[in-house]
Amino acid sequence: MKLRMLMLCALLSGAWSLQAQMNKIQFVEYTLDNGLRVILHQDKTTPIVGVSVMYHVGSKNEKPDRTGFAHFFEHLLFEGSENIGRGKYSEYVQNAGGTLNANTSWDRTFYYEVLPSNELELGLWLESERMLHAKVDIKGVETQREVVKEERRERIDNQPYGSIVEKVFEKAYQEHPYKWPIIGSMKDLEAASEGDYKQFYADFYVPNNAVLSIAGDIDIEAAKKLVTKYFGGIPKGKKPVYRPEIKEPALTGETRDTIRDNIQLPAVVHAYRIPAQGTKDYYAVSMLSTLMSQGQSSRLYRSLVDEQQKALFVGNFPLSMEDPGLSIAFGITNMGVDVKDLEMAMDAQMERVQKELIPDEEFQKLRNQVENDFVTSNSTIIGIAESLANYKVYYGDANLINTEIDRYMAVTKEDIQRVAKQYFNKDNRVSLFYLPKSAKP
């Protein structure tokens, strides 16, 4: 099973991890005595159900000498439990005609199954086993350590430009745990004892650190009873969950570096420090990158790919993060174009936004695009379950699934110009040139 990590996806698929839609989504929410928050959304159009658990633990909750734990658990917790044999998680789900997967970010870990609706109880059993008494032992650790090493080779070391996210975070942060990669250090994973793993499980995989979000063809009252049956008896965590409160000092000047990689075409990377998700400025930053990158008529694409033909690909992607994060601009040069030339052209486009207000018509296009993405984003029940859990975990308000669009629509042209000046300047960025390893003619 290949379990994806969110960071690359966020970078490649664009900005819109914050989601909601125009038709109001109804849901019920409540909290069990052990602190587990439960969200139920009924949608009877198709007889399927999405069962998901979001744990509020990501790489930022790790200790500096035990990095990679959050992601490692995403692997480890498919190994089985007291009542589920090794490797049987996926067999149960496939036999029932369902699918399953999981992913990890800097801030949270997400597990889900999509099943026929008469298998809701199976999904609850599987997820409650994972929360109550998963198998965390040395055998599973050793197996998954090898798998994670392969994952790292395949997705970071062996992937052209695969190290970008890791490199920019390492350079953009000095204090905050965002400075280490989600996949972590293989050394840390090897140095860790079985006790370390057991402790991490006891600390973070507790009901009071999780949201159980269920969407689909369910009967609300029957679902509530089953939730109590499977999750009611899971004991609460013994101590408060560790949440780092580390303020990263502002960048005070441009950091530049050159990375030699196994690539054919040089690339420019600009990582700008931006505000945390959910803040007023984050929404403006997000719309700024739509202006720059979305569609063939976007500013970067039209000017650098179509007209000047300096880039093969170019875009700017803000990462939505719980603490102040990064927006990563990334351009691959066209054959024979110098990286510096592309960098100047990318900067020129940003300067244009800083100097000139966006014309009315283009601003309207931007709002139309944002609205379209917003509406389209929640077209599957598992997508809705995940969005509801996200809003609950990060903002304590699942109803943002219906109302967050208002925050985007409140952004003005002046806001976009202001954030372009405030955050997208050279003193607030890390700049990397990716060059082919061999300086071959």
Added chain:
Amino acid sequence: MKIFSKYGSVALLVMGMALQLAAQNNDFRKQAPASGPAPKIEMGAYTEFVLDNGLKVIVVENHKLPRVSFQLSIDVPPFKEGDLAGAADIAGQLLSKGTTTRTKAQIDEAVDFIGASLNTSADGIFGASLTKHKDKLIALMADVLLNPAFSEEEFTKLKTQTLSGLAASKDEPATIAQNVSQVLNYGKDHPYGELTTEETVGKITLQDCKSYYDNYYRPNRGYLVVVGDISVADAKKIAQQHFGAWKKKEMTMVNLPAVQGPAANQVSFVHKTGAVQSLIYVTYPVDLKQGSPDVVKAQVLNTILGSGFSGRLFKNLRETKAYTYGAYSTLQQDRYVGFFNAEASVRNEVTDSAVVQFMQELELLTKEKVSQKELDLAKNQISGSFSRSLESPQTVARFALNTSLYKLPKDYYATFLERLKAVTSEDIIATAKKYIKPGNSNIVVVGDKDASAEKLKAFSANGKVHFYDIYGTKINMDGAVVPSGLTAEAVIDSYVKAIGGKEALLGVKDMSTSMTTSAQGQTIGMTIQRKAPNKMAMTVDMSGMMLNQTKFDGVKGEVSQMGQAQPMDEAGLQELKDQSAMFAELEYAKNGAKLELKGVEPIEGKDAYKIEITSASGKKTVDFFDKATGLKIRSIETEVGPQGPTTSTSDYEDYRDVNGVKIPYRLKTVGLAPFPLIFEVKSVEINKGIEDSVFQVK
């Protein structure tokens, strides 16, 4: 004591009850909960109507999201494009590249402005947007459909892109195996056996694209599938308003030649020099049409054999034998003629062993009944994926379209799960006997013939391995034998003779070659200067701007990018040393290079001697010399990088005489850049006296 004991016993009793309760509470966890009653799977409804011009419209109303999509599909009857293969694809892409009133840029702008998407292809147009922008979107769609500009400029761009795509895929084993399988399964006279090649694309004119559009982009075999937040009445109005004036025109249905699988197993091999894996296809055509009662049984059968991680092929070839990263099969129904294919990429050494396993698995299906457990797992996987797919209203639309296209019973999909449930292990073995043909297969292998071809003879009914080129044309490898007594040195000597003779070559004291290539719409110039014995300088420029300069003065080297010079690293220097000789062939003996004559192989239709050259530093190059002319026509360099070996191939063409020396004026390379490059030589100057300062390294 007594009181204590009394309380104590009560306490014990309560504790005991609690323990019992806890035990009970945990009992339910011991095993997976039972499934609830199976839910009723309900298909969404749809409406169908026909416009006067014959356009069939299918509407699936779904108001969950305020979005609408329009899919215009044309049921183009299969026909042969002949030596213009590829024209339809280019015509389809051209539609969105400009209309009589809008440029490409204006279309992009208009689509983005409403946050919509719009794509065109040979047999249809797809568009999607929010409900409130649907009128604008449909107007754009109608414009690209009815008023395409067919601009010469956009046509030329698309043709170039198509050619680059073909060249880039020449090295892809999967493309090669598909090409050859198509030709072998259907025959070159069947439209399904037709391939787009450089030759056919070269012949396509803008007029051919216009003709395709004129003949086939017609409503009478068209479907407009409307899905989403729209009423049937609105959809009717829109369809009539925008597509009502679209003129119909009858299309000719050609008679398709009959297709038959091989009478006995035959092995077809495409040789790829230096391949480290063999891609194996076991394939043949099948007569399995949509709507046949066999379709659902065939789906279960194929799921058991090889549709995923739990398929028998995957378990055998990957999990048990570890021959491959994945092995899968497909049993595809089709209105005219379908196919079966089982495939895996395996390391060279186990090519024949893997074929053994493939054949055993196919035979087993026709001989032994599958177990109930295996049958149930396959059925569960299919029914689960069927039910989950219904979440998307596009699925209902697809079902509606299929029902109409293939004239299926109206309740075909509504009763799918019932038919699936009824499939038994007896059905599976009967279906296997009908469709699984371990004795009538095309065994197609793309790999290195020296590593694996010989052992495959055993699988061929006539004991022979037939060789094909990448477009499925049979080539003769047997006739290509090395004359006895011929040595690698002799081949090199005759090459030296062919390009002018040793004396003429030694007379070259300096040489300057200028060439150009175009990449991604840019013209790139390259000049290589050499001076005997081993000085070299190379510059690469674009539009007069110098991008890269490499110099080698015989000892030291440097490379400058955009005017910034840096010394050459160890590896680069070695490479320059290897390349710096004016005519490397004259110096093999002196430099300690090892030569080996590896045989004769056809290159682009010409028999060529294959010579492997291993330089003193260990770098391997394989050169091919035309048997007839003695000229070098291809060179393959292998480089061992951190990701394993990579190869680049250069073809030399158009040799011309310059001062008594023959120089190739065209150079095609694949593997140097992410796309193929064709260099055209503009000028060659010999003995014009190049200054030493040109090669000077600071």
